[in-house]
Amino acid sequence: MAQTELTLDEALEVAARAHRVGDLPVAEALYGRILEAAPDHVGALHLYGLLEHGRGRHREALRLIRQAVEHAPGAAGLHSDLGNVLFELDRPDLAVQAYEEAIRLAPEGVAARNNLGVALRVLRLPEAAEGVYREAIAIDPKHRDAWDNLGRLLAGSGRIVEAIACHARALELEPSNAATRRHLIAAYGATGEHHKALPILQDWLREEPGSETARHLLAAISGENVPDRASDAYVANLFDAFAATFDHKLARLDYRAPELVAEAVAASQEAGTTGLAILDAGCGTGLCGPSLRPFADRLIGIDLSRKMLERAAARGCYDGLEAAELTAFLEARASAYDLVVSADTLCYFGRLDAVCRAAAAALRPGGRFVFSVEETESGDGFTLQGHGRYGHTRAYVEKVLAETGLIRLETRSAALRMERGEPVHGLVLTAMRSL
Structure with a gap:
């Protein structure tokens, strides 16, 4: 039986499927072959860039995604992903420009707004960041990450009660999210409301008995079973x-x-x-x-x-x-x-x-x-x-x-x-x- 040649788009679909399931060598090989045949293939440039970004090879990711943007300047998603790579390369100023272009092209974009808020906060523009987070929440009130980021911004400026409300809403939206739990526990710790933090930690440990983060924070909040030092896993997870x-x-x-x-x-x-x-x-x-x-x-x-x-x-x-x-x-x-x-x-x-x-x-x-x-x-x-x-x-x-x-x-x-x-x-x- 004669072998059927895949079209470029079919090959891209196979590569993307391999990428999604974590078979990166196969995905990389197929993205490379597509680009050998069609160096300006936007989809392959974009997805190969995301693969490199996920590996931590951010400069190569930047090259690929920028090339994709050159050939499809009206694609909002490309600009948003370009912003993500620039942010990882410690250029929040350029990331802001990319996110703003993504929002201009797709005014209802929530993820780009949320990421724009992060970049603005890094640039020490808290009022602008707060406004962007609130815009994102107005568009999608169920966007947990935007609620959490707004809460972190408010907590950082001493507006703890408002921060608690944001993190509590985020926890309603995703009750088992570890980051949200940590933010809310920290906010309750700042107000001395340890009795409100304890049930969150107890739920966390019931669901994840091996969580070093939950165990450490429970000791910090309760004052019981305090370790002589934080565990290696707690510290590594925190800073990673x-x-x-x-x-x-x-x-x-x-x-x-x-x-x-x-x-x-x-x-x-x-x-x-x-x-x-x-x-x-x-x-x-x-x-x-x-x-x-x-x-x-x-x-x-x-x-x-x-x-x-x-x-x-x-x-x-x-x-x-x-x-x-x-x-x-x-x-x-x-x-x-x-x-x-x-x-x-x-x-x-x-x-x-x-x-x-x-x-x-x-x-x-x-x-x-x-x-x-x-x-x-x-x-x-x-x-x-x-x-x-x-x-x-x-x-x-x-x-x-x-x-x-x-x-x-x-x-x-x-x-x-x-x-x-x-x-x-x-x-x-x-x-x-x-x-």
Whole structure:
């Protein structure tokens, strides 16, 4: 029997089906063959671009989708997807233009409006973002993501009661959505209405008994079964979830921990110091990297979130990056570093003795350990706060340093960030391993 040749559109349908079910090698091969035969095939360019976007290859995705837009400039969906790729490439300004064009072409587009609101918020235009979210909700009152994003915007500006109403509506629309549950629990935590957060957490754990996020937040809200530190899974899931917007989110919060830690590092070193072996412990997207690089012969970053590490790699200032748990990593590297830096990482540790002992062992004689913690004046040394981070008393942190072989050189009080319109008070400490 003679083989029947597929038309390009039939081949695209097969490729799209493979793409939907996750058979990416087949989809990629077919998209490639279609484009070999017809380099301007809009559908193949678009879907291949989405495939690359999903893989994290955003620059290649940008090239493909831009080419699709050139051949079909009136397709609103193409502009919307172009905006999504530009946003991932840390160009929210260009993403705004793409979303606005998508809305011009399809005025009832809700997804483009919702994404436009996200980009506007990143650009620190909260009033414009709020207006766009409300437009999206007016068009589709059942758009859960728009309700959640509006709630997050309102909470960030201290309008907690309004935020609660938004997240509660989002939860009505999708009762099992983990992100919505987390937002609503956080909002209730901000108002001290823990009795309203507890049923949400209990429902969550009934449906997902293995959820590390729900278990951690239940401990934070109830004060029962508080762990000595947040689990690896909790931290990795938390930071993977917002790696793409992390830097912009922290900019909105006037996040100062990396700057404060960098100042403490500079103060602890003699002028002109170079050639150090440095570990950026919990490096995240690498915000400390540029400040540490001038001191370093070798700069290593570790973090539990692989998606954050991808962002750190893009900065180009690290000699190595590794997904690893901090204490175990330090314990395996005796006398390896002249400087260990940890900005806003130990707020996910309650007890600090193990990690400080490991840091002391990983330092060379005379090496420095510079880190930040959130400060609390309550609790027996440390407290798991309602938002899921730990606060530590000054006396406890200084006591742990003394007990783990580290000499405290300086303790500085500072506001690490703003949260819901209020400063988050912290401590920046510099300690030294004895000579």
